[in-house]
Amino acid sequence: MSDLETMPGHLIRRLQQISVARFTSRMTEAGLDLTSVQYAAMLTLRDHPGLDQQTLAGMIAYDRVTIGGVIDRLVQKGLVEREVSPTDRRARVLMLSRQGGEALAAATPWVDQVQEDIVSHLTSEEQDIFLKLLKKTTRAGNELSRAPLRPAPTGAGNRSE
Helix, strand or coil: CCCHHHCHHHHHHHHHHHHHHHHHHHHHHHCCCCCHHHHHHHHHHHHCCCECHHHHHHHCCCCCCCHHHHHHHHHHCCCEEEEECCCCCCCEEEEECHHHHHHHHHHHHHHHHHHHHHHCCCCHHHHHHHHHHHHHHHHHHHHHCCCCCCCCCCCCCCCCC
16 A cells, blocks of 8 residues: 555544544634543543543543643633542542533534534445444554543543432
């Protein structure tokens, strides 16, 4: 495979560029200052309040070293709050603020549109196949990533609690 157009890695990188460009464009349209990683962090904190940064990083498959900057920016924007852990006074836990919940609710329809933008040229059947193959390939390569996805630990915050 010497032709870039037949290299899965190249095509995945291009699709990532397209996805980020669409996300940025939709957030600009919405008048929101959020990145896709910030959105993922906020969505995860909504569903699992009280996580520490390291656990959050694993749950969104993001590098543990750089998640700190993401959280710092969300805290500065007033979208996420840090509090001392009730079980370990040395640790900090994260929660979506009221303002963060409102921003997340405002962003979600726009994020849904980004997903549609990405697959709109595919038929419904092709979209199903595409998503199944993406999930399969991503799961198979998870441990090869420098930031593998980690499931929520038992007892982590849950919306239904």
